[in-house]
Amino acid sequence: MNLSINLQVRQSQSLTMTPQLLQSIRLLQFHHVELLAFLQGEADGNPLLELVPPAEPAAPAPAEAPSAAPVGDPAPLSGWQDDGAAFSDGTGPEGERHPDAADRLLDLPRAASAGPAPDGASWEERLGEDLPSLHAHALSEIAEVFARADERRLAEVWLADLDASGFLFPDLDLPDEVLPLLRRLQDEAEPAGLFARSLEECLSIQLRRRDRLDPVMACVLANLPLLARRDFAALSRLTGESEGDLLEILAEIRSLDPRPGSAFSLAPPAAVVPDAVVTQDKGAPGGWTVALNPDAFPRLRIRAESGLASARGGEERAFLAQCRQSAGWLQRSLEGRARTILKVADEIVRRQGAFLRHGGGHLKPMTLMDVAEAVGMHESTISRVTAGKYLATPRGTMEMKAFFSGAIAASDGGEAHSAESVKLRIRTLVAAEAAGGVLSDDDIAARLGGEGIELARRTVAKYREALGIPSSVQRRREMKARRLAG
Structure with a gap:
C-alpha cells in the first residue's frame, strides 16, 4: 500500500454557531434577574448602550442609531387577584435541613405556592407581607x-x-x-x-x-x-x-411545631416577577389575553455617538463601529426573545384555558413537542423559553414548566388525561375512604378505569408514593388503631 500526500477540493455544508447566535440562545434561557445582570455588564462595556430604568419611559434614539422600542403591549398587574390554588407542590424553604421523610411524617406544608390567601390578598401582597x-x-x-x-x-x-x-x-x-x-x-x-x-x-x-x-x-x-x-x-x-x-x-x-422560626422573617422575601400576564377577556379567542410584563423586560437605549468624542482616530472609529454593531444585534436579540416568550405563553394559555377557568383537575396533557410543533420552533427552544419564566394568571403566579404534563390514555378511546389531574383524582379517592373501605392500588386502578382513565397498578403505586400517601396496609392499620382508641 502506497502512502502519499495530496490536495483535494471538496464542497460540504455545516452549521456553525456564530457568537451572535450563541448570544441569542443565552438571552432566551435567562430569567429576569440573570438578564438584568447580563445587560448591565454589556452596558458597562459598551459606551453606546444605556440600560433604561423600568420607571423611565424610553426616549427616542438619535437619528443615526436605531431606536430602542419597548417590547409587547403588557397589561398592568393592578387588580389581579389570586383566587385559586396552584396544582404543583413547591419545595422547602432555602436552607432547610429537615429530611424529606420527616416532612412527610409531620405533614409539613410545602413552600409558598400560588394558593389563595385567607383574607383574599393577592399573591404579590402576600409575598411582600x-x-x-x-x-x-x-x-x-x-x-x-x-x-x-x-x-x-x-x-x-x-x-x-x-x-x-x-x-x-x-x-x-x-x-x-x-x-x-x-x-x-x-x-x-x-x-x-x-x-x-x-x-x-x-x-x-x-x-x-x-x-x-x-x-x-x-x-x-x-x-x-x-x-x-x-x-x-x-x-x-x-x-x-x-x-x-x-x-x-x-x-x-x-401536633408539634417543627419550624419554630417560620413565623418570623430571616431575610426580605424575594418576589417572583412574572414574564407575562394572563387576563380573562371574553372577546379574545379562547377567552384569555396574554401580554408581556414590562417589569420583566429591561430595555436598552443607544446613545448618540457625537457626544462621545469630538475628534476620533482610526482606532476610535473602529471601536465605535464594533460597539454600534454589537448594540444593534443585542437590541434585535432582545426583541426576538420577547416575541418568542409571548408566542409560547400564548400557546400554553390557549391549550390550558380549561385549567385556568376550573382548576387542577382540568389540566390537559401537554409536552414540549406539542408546543414546539404549534409555534414552529424546536423542542429545545421551548425548553429554554419555559425554564425560569412565570405567568401571572387568575389562579396564581406559576412557572411555565408547571403547565406541562404527561398524557395518560383514556380506556374508552376518548381524550387523554394529564398526569397531574390523575394524581389529584387519586388523592381525592383516598381522602374519601370510609372505615373498612380502604382502597388498594388495584382498587384505585379499577376505579380510575371506570372513569375512563387507563392506569396500571404499578403506576398508581408510583403516583401514590409521590403524593406521600401510605400503602393500603398502613392506612388500614392506622384506621383500625384509631377506631380502637376511639
Missing part, C-alpha cells in the same frame, strides 16, 4: 432569659447561626461550660424549640415543656426515619409499645 424579624425576636428572648450582661453577650453570638427554621447549626462547636446556658435558653425562649440544633432536639424541647418526654418518646424521636416510613414493627421492638400506642405517639408528634 411584613413579618417580625427572627433575629429581633430572638434578641428580646435572650434579654428576658438572661439577667447578667456577660451571659447575654455570649448568647447573642448565637444569633448569627440561626437559620430560617430557628435552628442553630448542628455542628456548632460549644464548650461544655456553655451548654447549660444553651439548655436554659432552649427551655425558656418562645416559641418552644427555638435555638434547637436538630429536628429531634426541637421536638424534644416541646415535649419536655409538656412533661411528655418519657423514655419511650425519646426512643421514637431518636428513630424518626422509622416513624416516617411507618415501620411500626421495628419501633415496637425498640420501644415495647403496641401499634396503637405508636399511632397515638405519631399523632402527638404531628
Whole structure:
C-alpha cells in the first residue's frame, strides 16, 4: 500500500454557531434577574448602550442609531387577584435541613405556592407581607432569659447561626461550660424549640415543656426515619409499645411545631416577577389575553455617538463601529426573545384555558413537542423559553414548566388525561375512604378505569408514593388503631 500526500477540493455544508447566535440562545434561557445582570455588564462595556430604568419611559434614539422600542403591549398587574390554588407542590424553604421523610411524617406544608390567601390578598401582597424579624425576636428572648450582661453577650453570638427554621447549626462547636446556658435558653425562649440544633432536639424541647418526654418518646424521636416510613414493627421492638400506642405517639408528634422560626422573617422575601400576564377577556379567542410584563423586560437605549468624542482616530472609529454593531444585534436579540416568550405563553394559555377557568383537575396533557410543533420552533427552544419564566394568571403566579404534563390514555378511546389531574383524582379517592373501605392500588386502578382513565397498578403505586400517601396496609392499620382508641 502506497502512502502519499495530496490536495483535494471538496464542497460540504455545516452549521456553525456564530457568537451572535450563541448570544441569542443565552438571552432566551435567562430569567429576569440573570438578564438584568447580563445587560448591565454589556452596558458597562459598551459606551453606546444605556440600560433604561423600568420607571423611565424610553426616549427616542438619535437619528443615526436605531431606536430602542419597548417590547409587547403588557397589561398592568393592578387588580389581579389570586383566587385559586396552584396544582404543583413547591419545595422547602432555602436552607432547610429537615429530611424529606420527616416532612412527610409531620405533614409539613410545602413552600409558598400560588394558593389563595385567607383574607383574599393577592399573591404579590402576600409575598411582600411584613413579618417580625427572627433575629429581633430572638434578641428580646435572650434579654428576658438572661439577667447578667456577660451571659447575654455570649448568647447573642448565637444569633448569627440561626437559620430560617430557628435552628442553630448542628455542628456548632460549644464548650461544655456553655451548654447549660444553651439548655436554659432552649427551655425558656418562645416559641418552644427555638435555638434547637436538630429536628429531634426541637421536638424534644416541646415535649419536655409538656412533661411528655418519657423514655419511650425519646426512643421514637431518636428513630424518626422509622416513624416516617411507618415501620411500626421495628419501633415496637425498640420501644415495647403496641401499634396503637405508636399511632397515638405519631399523632402527638404531628401536633408539634417543627419550624419554630417560620413565623418570623430571616431575610426580605424575594418576589417572583412574572414574564407575562394572563387576563380573562371574553372577546379574545379562547377567552384569555396574554401580554408581556414590562417589569420583566429591561430595555436598552443607544446613545448618540457625537457626544462621545469630538475628534476620533482610526482606532476610535473602529471601536465605535464594533460597539454600534454589537448594540444593534443585542437590541434585535432582545426583541426576538420577547416575541418568542409571548408566542409560547400564548400557546400554553390557549391549550390550558380549561385549567385556568376550573382548576387542577382540568389540566390537559401537554409536552414540549406539542408546543414546539404549534409555534414552529424546536423542542429545545421551548425548553429554554419555559425554564425560569412565570405567568401571572387568575389562579396564581406559576412557572411555565408547571403547565406541562404527561398524557395518560383514556380506556374508552376518548381524550387523554394529564398526569397531574390523575394524581389529584387519586388523592381525592383516598381522602374519601370510609372505615373498612380502604382502597388498594388495584382498587384505585379499577376505579380510575371506570372513569375512563387507563392506569396500571404499578403506576398508581408510583403516583401514590409521590403524593406521600401510605400503602393500603398502613392506612388500614392506622384506621383500625384509631377506631380502637376511639
